[in-house]
Amino acid sequence: MFVNVSLFKSGSNDSTMAVFRTLSRNLPYLRQQFEALLGNTSTSVKFICGVVLLSYGLSYSDEAVRVISVTPGYLAPPSFWLWTTFTFCFLEIHFWEVLVDIVTVGLCGKLIEPLWGQMEMLTFFAIVNFAVAILTTAFYFILYACTFNTEFLFMVHIHGLAGYVAGVAVAVKQIMPDLVIMKTPLGKISNRNVPLTVFFLSVILKVVGLVDGTYPTMFFNGLLTSWIYLRFYQKHSNGTRGDMADYFTIASFFPNVIQPPIAMISNTIYSALVKIGLCRKVVRKYDVASPIGVTISIPGSSSSNIDHHDTERRRQIALKALSERLSKSHGGGVGTKSALSPKHGKHSPKVITPTSPPSSDRSTFQSLAVQGPVMHHPHYQQKKPISDDDGGDERTSLVQDV
Template sequence: MSFFRALNRNLPYIRQQFGALLGNTSASVKTICGIVLFSYCLSYSENAVKIISVTPGLLMPPAFWLWTAFTFCFLEIYFWEVIIDIVTVGLCGKLIEPLWGQMEMMSFFAIVNFGVAVITTIFYLILFAFTSNDELLFEVHIHGLAGYLAGVSVAVKQIMPDLVIVKTPLGKLSNRNVPLTAFFGSLVCWLIGLLDGTYPTMFLSGLIVSWIYLRFYQKHSNGTRGDMADYFNFASFFPNVIQPPVHVISNSIYSILVKIGLCRKVVRKYDIANPTGVMIVPGIEQQDVERRRQIALKALSERLSKYQQDKQPLLPKSTKDLKPDLLSNTPTQPPAPSHVPPATSSSQELKTVIVDDVNNGASTSFMPPPTIL
């Protein structure tokens, strides 16, 4: 009862935040959120869950329930999953849709979810082939936007620069680590009983499908397809320690897919006229150039701040702070050149600025040149 009372008190604030999230978004985003809310009401009916969800034994022949591959993504059983789905779709409308456009965002939504349905079904068919357990075919119901959440995390990794989200005792967590971290988090939640067993499988399927689409097949406004940049390769999702073996495995699989015609071979161009030998990778648009510029500026600012902290000289405020032996060792003024006319007595008084280097204990002197009238 206390939960519902707290919910009623915070209901106006929650409504206000959702209104701000979904405000100024396209009709497609609002439609997806509305269907998710309506499907949650249908989740209390077992027949509706069976009809809307993907059941591995019914998606394949002879039943052939193909429509479930397009409806399963709108059904959630738990209300907190509905909230996460609405927030994610709303953020996509704010962040991704202005860059891609409404049609590309809807295409990404449909491709990722359909691929998740197919790959997850194949996974349970393989499990059935090893275990001969009929429950894996007819008692498992695949539903929800877990695969699309994984796809959004991959898209954010591609669009946004490598920014540090939070600092932990184990290291820094950036948006580059979000997809794999979220997958292992779903595994932990499944082990402790907070999520169904289909959730980690759908999430991993969404990671694979979304990366393949964005890497090789997404069409850009300049006529190119995919994003073949080095920062978006498959090994970049993993920590730096295990990236070399992942590189070997992923490159081997990629070579096989190129030979059978499922993937295209990367054609890299070099600007010979440029003395730096800049490599041009197809599939890079203006937002990618801007992202690289932001990454370079961030790295440069960090290096400059670190250098200033390490090499900042300490200047004495006056000659009273200097040691007597340093003052006695100050070199005298060199004679003025013969071709320079003699100056007044006031202009001949030159000031000597002595800088005491605290790092090596050496003293240097700087003498301004004589005034030429």
């Protein structure tokens, strides 16, 4: 797509130099393709894509791979090759992985950077990749401790943007969770399903030999790291941190069938982290008078950490769906009846007799509460009508059952 490289990886310096000469001859063409693919993205996005593409030539040298990528045995004492935790992410040994990295970084530049800003995007890039290097190295040290196989220390090379690809998938899920990507006979695939689906796809690719053994491990660590950062630590323009929205829990990454046990395990771990002081406890405030508006505050923050625009969007969707449902119910004869009692004259108050909606309507109402910004799926009950002593109209009110 970008350059015609007709060389096989022989590990020799001559092959490496030949690749660099080929890239140099195709530099104008590469620039043209970059402009067409990346469009009006920032300089930092283009720089990352350019470095990833040029570093692909270094993958033809075994020595360059060893020096640039993270090798668990060399990262630990006495070698301390700490620079590899910053350089490993720019090296790919398969050209199709280079294309995936460029498309992912370009997507981040067009979709995420306008919302976060260039500095926050670079911060996210650095945090996720550094954490992936450390966690993946720790994983292979654990394997070595269990097997005493030194190949896990000196023959494993951690490189590439697999962790950052996972981080972008998590960020897209956070920003547009309900966007449908495709429809299949088994159901719709939305951004909610992308992170876990791509992880299992990477495992399959590892089994068939299309990716290295480090790829699924890096991808999983990228999922975990990016979620923790976006959930608890990302700083927003209004001074708050994290995103405690109910649709962004760790259980929301999994299918609905297994979400309850996942939620129980994750809540137990979270409670333990709160007790030892690593996480702050979330204080939820419920406004009974207005069941749709629920505020969440974290000690030390001045306002809710849920984005106002996202909350308003979800509230409007829930209200619209509720109105349509109630309209259908009224049209079918289920609703309120008003009658003027002849015994009390024309000045007597109207009597409104509410009828209880069927169980299907009540369950629909509860499911709509989940779609809004209400946390922990609170249920709603319809309270009995309250009559005014001074002759006013009777009213019905909704209260939370928490």
